[in-house]
Amino acid sequence: MEKQTLIFIPIPAAGHHASMVEMATRLLHHNPIFSATILHIPFHDFPLPSSSTSNPNNLSFHELPHLEPPQPNPNETYSVYVSLLVQLYKPHVKEAISALSGDVLVIDFFATTLIDVADELGIPTYIYCTSNAAMLAVMLHLPILDEEIHQDFEELEQDLIQVPGLPLISPRSLPESIASKKMQSYAWYLYHGRRFLEARGIIVNTFIELEHATLRSLSKRITNIYSIGPILSMQKRENYRHECMKWLDEQPEKSVVFLCFGSRGRFGEEQVKEMAGGIERSGKRFLWVMKGLEGMLPEGFEERNRKNGVVWKESVPQVEVLSHRAVGGFVTHCGWNSVMESLWFGVPMMTWPLYAEQHMNAWLMVKEWGVGVELRVERAGGVVIKKEEIENGVRCLMEESNVRVRVMEMKSVCRSAVNDGGSSFASFEGLVKDMFLVKARLKSRRGEQLHVIKGLE
Numbered sequence: 254m255e256k257q258t259l260i261f262i263p264i265p266a267a268g269h270h271a272s273m274v275e276m277a278t279r280l281l282h283h284n285p286i287f288s289a290t291i292l293h294i295p296f297h298d299f300p301l302p303s304s305s306t307s308n309p310n311n312l313s314f315h316e317l318p319h320l321e322p323p324q325p326n327p328n329e330t331y332s333v334y335v336s337l338l339v340q341l342y343k344p345h346v347k348e349a350i351s352a353l354s355g356d357v358l359v360i361d362f363f364a365t366t367l368i369d370v371a372d373e374l375g376i377p378t379y380i381y382c383t384s385n386a387a388m389l390a391v392m393l394h395l396p397i398l399d400e401e402i403h404q405d406f407e408e409l410e411q412d413l414i415q416v417p418g419l420p421l422i423s424p425r426s427l428p429e430s431i432a433s434k435k436m437q438s439y440a441w442y443l444y445h446g447r448r449f450l451e452a453r454g455i456i457v458n459t460f461i462e463l464e465h466a467t468l469r470s471l472s473k474r475i476t477n478i479y480s481i482g483p484i485l486s487m488q489k490r491e492n493y494r495h496e497c498m499k500w501l502d503e504q505p506e507k508s509v510v511f512l513c514f515g516s517r518g519r520f521g522e523e524q525v526k527e528m529a530g531g532i533e534r535s536g537k538r539f540l541w542v543m544k545g546l547e548g549m550l551p552e553g554f555e556e557r558n559r560k561n562g563v564v565w566k567e568s569v570p571q572v573e574v575l576s577h578r579a580v581g582g583f584v585t586h587c588g589w590n591s592v593m594e595s596l597w598f599g600v601p602m603m604t605w606p607l608y609a610e611q612h613m614n615a616w617l618m619v620k621e622w623g624v625g626v627e628l629r630v631e632r633a634g635g636v637v638i639k640k641e642e643i644e645n646g647v648r649c650l651m652e653e654s655n656v657r658v659r660v661m662e663m664k665s666v667c668r669s670a671v672n673d674g675g676s677s678f679a680s681f682e683g684l685v686k687d688m689f690l691v692k693a694r695l696k697s698r699r700g701e702q703l704h705v706i707k708g709l710e
């Protein structure tokens with residue numbers, strides 16, 4: 254059977270990249286007719302990850318040339334920078350897809366400018382949303398909200414906003430990027446939201462049982478929507494076990510609270526001190542992972558807590574940590590990969606959202622899904638959360654049974670979803686079929702065209 258070449262273009266951000274590689278890997282395992290290339294946009298902060306031995310051998314990585322990147326604007330969010338960066342790559346992406354004879358393009362949801370390239374080449378585009386269906390619903394509905402609501406969302410603090418498929422949402426929970434119409438990020442979200450409708454299909458890293466109403470509502474506007482999650486990147490380095498895992502081995506079951514805030518989570522010194530105070534007062538064992546902590550911890554904190562906890566100032570293999578029997582709770586920034594990973598291993602969460610769509614995720618986790626203990630965090634930032642609140646939150650996380658019960662349910666539901674016969678498995682099969690069919694149709698169309706041209710000779 255003829256090979257089908259899939260081209261994947263993630264944005265250069267760890268969570269987005271790893272998730273897309275994992276999705277590509279699954280497609281390759283599922284159907285040997287596929288081969289895949291990941292086009293990597295070089296980025297100073299994010300070198301091409303070294304290919305892992307667990308990658309299938311029909312998956313390759315192709316690095317695009319280095320280009321002068323856009324000037325980052327400190328007042329804008331990362332979504333602006335990355336949307337501009339991706340746009341610069343259009344000619345290079347076109348060249349690479351042509352050289353690789355790509356049949357199908359799969360792009361990150363901040364890379365919709367590349368739909369133009371696929372259109373020029375006459376190949377279909379699928380969009381991969383590494384976040385959830387709620388995020389997709391907000392972005393898709395933004396063009397309509399933009400016409401209906403003339404004020405900035407940040408000026409509507411008291412009102413609630415209706416997004417189809419979601420409960421009424423406070424503007425304070427919407428992604429920071431759309432807080433004000435004056436922000437470039439607002440314009441980019443509008444742009445991407447409009448372009449989603451041009452895609453052949455949209456793939457989302459979620460599962461129906463979690464976001465049922467949202468997915469049902471989305472499917473009224475988008476025919477081909479594929480909820481195939483959880484997609485988790487579980488790649489392990491061979492013959493290597495991180496130091497912190499050895500410490501976890503010595504701790505009792507479900508006794509440790511794990512605090513970790515994604516690839517970009519940073520706090521000021523005052524907040525770090527309150528956090529340390531809160532953790533210490535809770536009396537719980539802890540594994541606290543945070544870059545840039547040097548010189549910020551209260552005097553003697555590490556010595557005093559040597560028995561009870563570990564502070565790690567570099568990243569740790571989060572998936573392995575969450576899978577460890579000693580971990581009983583996760584204080585998270587609510588990045589979507591982290592949420593999916595925590596549900597997968599049945600670890601209850603305390604929500605400490607920081608950026609992007611994390612405030613919306615936190616709100617859903619606490620109010621809708623019951624999988625998170627709430628910590629009140631202002632999206633506008635600048636408010637230091639006191640140690641007493643952190644202490645209470647951590648105690649509640651480690652002792653509150655409702656959230657734990659609900660998370661254990663979700664653990665079993667999400668595992669069933671991706672197994673044979675489950676909802677995400679069925680959706681995944683639908684995706685594979687669609688990718689195959691679209692190619693077959695395209696081939697026959699190309700064939701027809703050739704025939705006509707031959708007839709004219």
Ligand code: UDP
Binds near residue numbers: 514515517570587591
């Ligand atoms: N991660 C990790 N170790 C760390 C911090 C993060 O392995 O110390 C991984 C985590 O498991 C997740 C990803 O990095 O897969 C972070 O993605 P997420 O969507 O949660 O947050 P982002 O970094 O995109 O804000």
